Amino acid sequence: MAAPPRHVSMLSISNSNTGAPQSASSDKPQTPQPSPSPQPTSGLRVPSNRKTIYDRHLNRSRNAELSRASFAYLFAEMVTYAQRRVTGIQDLEKRLNEQGYPLGLRLLDLLFYRSTSTSSSALSSSSTSSSPPNRPLRILPLLHLIHGPLWRLLFQRSADALEHSVSPDTPNEYMITDNDPLVNTYISVPREMNMLNCAAFIAGIIEGVCDGCGFEAKVSAHNQPTEMWPSRTVFLLRFGDSVMEREKVLERNGVK
Amino acid sequence: MCAHPNPTDRAGGLIYQREFQAGLRKLSTNDYLVLAGTFHGVHAITRSITPKLPLAPSTSPVASSPGTTAPATSGYSYPNPGVPATGLEFLETDKFHLTCFQTLTGTKFLLFTDPLTGNVDTIMNKIYELYADYVMKNPFYQLEMPVRCEAFDRHLGAWLRGRT
Amino acid sequence: MPVYSFYIFDRHAECIYKRRWLPRPTSIAGKPSRATDAQAGSTGLGQTVKAGDDDAKLVFGTVFSLRNMVRKLGGEEDNFVSFTTSQYKLHYYETPTNIKFVMLTDLKSPSMRIALQQIYINLFVEYVVKNPLSPVEHPGGVGVNNELFEESLEQFVTRVLA
Numbered sequence: 001m002a003a004p005p006r007h008v009s010m011l012s013i014s015n016s017n018t019g020a021p022q023s024a025s026s027d028k029p030q031t032p033q034p035s036p037s038p039q040p041t042s043g044l045r046v047p048s049n050r051k052t053i054y055d056r057h058l059n060r061s062r063n064a065e066l067s068r069a070s071f072a073y074l075f076a077e078m079v080t081y082a083q084r085r086v087t088g089i090q091d092l093e094k095r096l097n098e099q100g101y102p103l104g105l106r107l108l109d110l111l112f113y114r115s116t117s118t119s120s121s122a123l124s125s126s127s128t129s130s131s132p133p134n135r136p137l138r139i140l141p142l143l144h145l146i147h148g149p150l151w152r153l154l155f156q157r158s159a160d161a162l163e164h165s166v167s168p169d170t171p172n173e174y175m176i177t178d179n180d181p182l183v184n185t186y187i188s189v190p191r192e193m194n195m196l197n198c199a200a201f202i203a204g205i206i207e208g209v210c211d212g213c214g215f216e217a218k219v220s221a222h223n224q225p226t227e228m229w230p231s232r233t234v235f236l237l238r239f240g241d242s243v244m245e246r247e248k249v250l251e252r253n254g255v256k
Numbered sequence: 257m258c259a260h261p262n263p264t265d266r267a268g269g270l271i272y273q274r275e276f277q278a279g280l281r282k283l284s285t286n287d288y289l290v291l292a293g294t295f296h297g298v299h300a301i302t303r304s305i306t307p308k309l310p311l312a313p314s315t316s317p318v319a320s321s322p323g324t325t326a327p328a329t330s331g332y333s334y335p336n337p338g339v340p341a342t343g344l345e346f347l348e349t350d351k352f353h354l355t356c357f358q359t360l361t362g363t364k365f366l367l368f369t370d371p372l373t374g375n376v377d378t379i380m381n382k383i384y385e386l387y388a389d390y391v392m393k394n395p396f397y398q399l400e401m402p403v404r405c406e407a408f409d410r411h412l413g414a415w416l417r418g419r420t
Numbered sequence: 421m422p423v424y425s426f427y428i429f430d431r432h433a434e435c436i437y438k439r440r441w442l443p444r445p446t447s448i449a450g451k452p453s454r455a456t457d458a459q460a461g462s463t464g465l466g467q468t469v470k471a472g473d474d475d476a477k478l479v480f481g482t483v484f485s486l487r488n489m490v491r492k493l494g495g496e497e498d499n500f501v502s503f504t505t506s507q508y509k510l511h512y513y514e515t516p517t518n519i520k521f522v523m524l525t526d527l528k529s530p531s532m533r534i535a536l537q538q539i540y541i542n543l544f545v546e547y548v549v550k551n552p553l554s555p556v557e558h559p560g561g562v563g564v565n566n567e568l569f570e571e572s573l574e575q576f577v578t579r580v581l582a
Contacts, residue, residue: 072393079395186393188405198395230410280493291489298485305478306507307424307524309442335424335526339506347486347503351494368493 058113072186079187079198089196093220097204104208107153111209115149135213137255139174139239139247142213146206147176154205155182172239176206179229187231197221199233206235216240262288263387263403266362268296272403276416280352280368295366299343299356306341308332355380379419386411423577424508424524427479428544428564431518435476436558437565441577483512483522501533515540535581543572 046052082095112135136142143162151159165173181199189196199221210217218238226232239247263272270292273285283291311331334341347354353373357365357380365383369376390408391397397405428437490500502511509529513521513536521536547569548554554563 069393072389076393076395083395186390186407188390188394188396188407190396190404193396230407281495283492287492291492294485294489298482298489301478301482302503302505302510305475305482305524306505307440334507335422336507342506344486344503345505347490347500349490349494349498349500351498 058110062114068182068185071182075183075198075201076186078201089193092196093200096198096200097207097219100201100204100206101208101211104205104210105212106208107150107205108209108212111145111149111153114153138250139215139243141256142210142215143174143176143237145213146209150206150209151178154202170238172241172244174237174239176235176237177224177232178202178235179232181231181233184231184233195223197223197233199235202233203235206237210237210239215243217243262292262364262366264292264296264364264366266400268293269400271401274409274412276413279370292366295356296364299358299364301343303341303343306334309335357384359384379416382415383412386415422526423529423581424526425475426524426573426577427476427520427522429480429483429520429522430558432557433480433484434559435480436561438476439573479510479522479524480520483510483520487512487514501531511536513537513540519544532581535576539573539576543569543576547572 078099079096082092082099086092086095136145147159147162151157159176160179161175161177163175163177165171165175167173178199181202183199183201184197187198189198203219203221207217207219210219217240220236220238222234222236224232224234262270264270270289273288275282309332311333342358343356345356347356348371351371353369353371353376355367355369355376357367359365365380365387367376367380367383369379373379386408390411391403391405394405394407397403423441425440426438427435430436486500486503490498499514500512502509504510504527507527509525509527511523511525511529511532513533515521519540521540523532523536525532544564547566548558548564551563551566551568554566558564
């Protein structure tokens with residue numbers, strides 16, 4: 001697993017982000033700056049009451065909505081960025097996957113936090129059978145977690161299908177289908193790159209969530225267009241051997 | 257109804273051309289390119305020949321001497337003060353109507369319609385919207401290059417089919 | 421309904437007549453300047469109004485390019501009737517003999533196709549073409565600038581169209 005470098009990059013990002021407001025606010029007593037009125041430093045803007053997004057209650061933005069257009073522009077830039085100096089489509093998908101991975105790891109915490117704090121009210125409509133334990137131990141609860149709550153957290157709806165591989169050779173493969181992935185809404189892939197699916201970013205998020213739960217997995221996104229859904233995407237989850245072995249042991253012991 | 261939306265870019269290069277219903281004569285790709293370039297020039301000229309109306313108070317002392325055309329140079333206003341002068345926006349012929357919409361960033365959309373087609377503005381707005389969505393938000397579209405976005409084609413076609 | 425200007429181009433792409441009307445006759449300035457303009461139009465072109473002369477060329481270029489474009493798209497017999505910008509409306513009429521009549525008006529004016537045709541039939545043919553003293557061609561506007569044509573055009577625009 002290429003986890004360490006991912007962690008490093010993600011830590012450094014968060015440090016620089018949180019660092020800016022702190023240093024800006026702690027500047028005041030120490031350095032007697034000649035012009036104290038407007039801070040000339042560009043970049044992160046800090047509200048005057050010092051309430052940054054980090055000071056807010058996590059559940060406060062629970063139902064907040066994000067502009068779809070700004071997300072589309074941001075994602076377009078992310079794809080453009082990932083496209084620089086790539087060697088091929090697989091390389092590009094790998095980079096997108098790597099962009100999503102740390103997001104998945106962190107989202108998991110938020111997901112658990114939110115699903116437990118309001119489990120009594122929100123559970124009635126959820127598709128997961130029982131009150132979710134803090135961490136899924138078996139594959140099926142994990143998949144339900146991804147298919148339902150994770151998808152709702154990200155896209156405000158569940159994924160469209162969840163399947164187990166029918167082939168006996170690959171019992172470790174599972175498929176989650178999204179008929180119209182949000183990230184691909186505005187993207188037209190050029191013909192010469194028709195194997196590419198930018199939802200590799202989502203695959204990275206799923207991979208991060210799986211890893212965060214202790215399920216080693218490889219996740220990839222594949223185009224499976226239909227007449228009705230031209231950007232239908234199948235996320236293929238391949239769990240590692242260790243996971244499959246553990247799964248057998250847990251099944252024998254009757255752990256759910 | 258027949259319609260060709262042709263976004264032409266800021267320098268007058270044709271970046272998209274599509275015919276939805278036969279009605280106008282078919283031209284070669286090269287002819288369309290020439291046409292777009294010509295229109296780009298004409299559009300600029302039509303703005304520059306906007307009538308300039310001399311402002312009344314400033315001219316009164318000078319204009320009494322015949323033969324001088326001095327007043328027109330200093331103070332003048334456009335017929336529709338308050339509205340910025342634009343180039344050609346709508347052209348009418350016996351066989352078709354041409355509507356030109358220029359975005360704030362200079363991209364022009366040319367829509368050729370049957371004279372009986374109504375609500376051209378609605379069509380134009382929708383095309384602009386689809387362009388903003390499926391072309392400008394597409395990371396694989398390079399600015400100023402020909403538009404080859406399958407999602408744009410698909411949505412545009414579907415929307416126009418839904419109208420007729 | 422204000423008419424801003426009026427142009428005639430012959431088959432050699434030359435501007436043989438032009439005239440500008442400046443609205444707002446309320447001020448004292450309106451009338452003299454109108455007179456000078458009319459004079460410039462009647463005494464031939466290129467004498468006094470420099471900017472205006474370029475204007476005529478630009479108008480012709482526009483009309484010519486648009487006409488070609490329309491023919492390319494709509495077929496040989498198609499012709500454009502008018503176009504509008506945010507500020508004005510340009511009306512166009514071409515005779516079978518390739519003489520082009522162009523009129524710039526404000527945006528609210530209805531189609532001027534009939535009016536331009538009237539100017540052609542009732543004024544141009546009557547007072548210019550049928551005038552034995554007028555030459556066949558009108559280089560520099562010679563022959564169009566006769567009093568009868570001028571007067572009746574003035575009347576037509578200010579009374580009939582206004």
